[in-house]
Amino acid sequence: MRNPVGWAALTAFSLAFFAFIYAPLFVIIGYSFNSNPVNMMIWEHFTFDWYTGLLGLSDRTTDVSNRAAYVESTDQMLAALRTSLTVALFTTTISTVIGTATAIALARYRFRMRGFYNGFLMLPMMMPDIVLGIGLLIFFVTIGMKLSMLTIIIGHCTFLTSYVFIIVQARIAGIDPALEEASADLGASEWVTLRKVLLPQLTPGILGGALLAFVISMDDLVITYFISGTGDTTLPVFIFGMIRRGVKPEINAIATLIILASVVIAALGLWLRSRKTD
């Protein structure tokens, strides 16, 4: 039945496809364990130095003569990571609550200009990052708001709310409205129905949206670049700054750690999604 040649071609194509996607990641992971401080493309021997150095646990850095500067930059990196996590935590919470509430309101209640709101919520997602970044910067400057962690949080919320909204909305569309009617029919007020029926049914969508918001917030460079002040730098902005001074092995270590974190988060997301509700 199967055409062996076609099958082999398809297999080869799939392998090539995955290699194309994952090869760069594996290269980075490999380099992060290469002890050669000058040229990471030439393998010396295996080392954890870049990780320990990154975390301020060892002395070895790429630039031994400039050790003081490097320790400082380790602290800066940890500070940037802290900023990123704080920003992601706040923006995830805020945009998940607002995005979910908006999705429920637009799906379940009829009011004027419903269609308009619907389209309007998609807009920040489709806007190029650079436009959004410049727009936010000009806005904050105009209203006289000092760039800080707060402006990053506000900036992220503007577009992350849209992501959460779209994911939760897709989930609501798949929920039989008769469920909520059955709940009301059995004596539950709207509030009780929301709590006991609609929200539990939406949980996978809400968690998925929150996870996506978290990952995007952690990852965003372009918009954050415009609206972060000198004080509070997020991890991507920090890494971007580091790269401009040359690609150092520590960057590979950071990247590898981020890949690891992403895999963990993605696995968590898949696991949550596989816990079907019906």
Place this chain on the structure above:
Amino acid sequence: MSALLEIRDARRTFVTPEGGRLAALDGVSLDVSANEFVTLLGPSGCGKTTLLRAISGFETLDSGTMRLGGADLTGLPPFRRPVNTVFQSYALFGHMTVARNVGYALEVAGVAKAAREAEVAEALEKVGLAGLGARKPGQLSGGQRQRVALARAIIAKPQLLLLDEPLSALDRNLRQQMQLELKTLQHSLGIAFIFVTHDQEEALTMSDRIVVMRAGQIEQIGTPRDIYRHPKNRFVAEFIGETNLMPVTIDRVDGSEALARTAEGVELRLPASGRKPGEQVTAVLRPADFTLGASGIPATVSRAVYLGSDLYVFVQPKAGGPELRVIARDTAGVEAGATVHLSHDPARVHVLEAA
């Protein structure tokens, strides 16, 4: 005995997306007494669901009143109405166990857990699902889900239970079994049921009274026998069961019998009551009202369908004229092309005034 549910001149008009106005309920008045099994029967789109939703509170009326146990229902939100519904899609909560689904009405009413569990067990017992409380609805068969929906709707002991085509998703055997069980349950619970279907057989077997609807209006209300034997008009006659509708002109009246003739010249005898010669009426005869025998109206068999012990026979009294449907005992010689003789009992003929 005053009625449990009184509906007076209920009207509901929808503005359709095409811009037209559609009267889904066009002056519906209906009384349902306690412990009565009433079926709403009618073709698709005649307003059955709309009427049910108006009773449960999910649809508001443009005008008209509804009273339940003497209390006006107008403006009462669904969760305050002592009425429960079995939804066509069952609408079970997929994230809850069967037991929690069934006990939901008690849970939101604030009944303590221990008391709730006892009632849930009893309700599951009643619908034949004892022991399945720990499952999720997704782990049940269609018939079992149907029973969960039923148990969930009766646990709060509503005065009135609304069922919107609850059996339409089941296969034929299960359907017939559930029809009997529903009827028995209704009897033992002492709850009034309003049951929506567009299956006339289902309506005939289950109901105390049938409400036949068309285009937002009630065409006829009556017992199943009433509706079957004495339909008010062509629509009801044709909607309920197989029917031979024969437009005839009265020839002469002869004591208790009238003699009538179709346009093709087929002779029928009908009850004389009030008939006058020359009058044009429609005679309604069910397929089982004819007998095939040695004497009577001669007719040619055009088709005979074997039903087991009976034959479903299509006959033509006049070549090229309309066909009649007859149910007869399976006898030898009744086959396509054969000539048979039809006789009928005049008292069994129902007469519609209009031709």
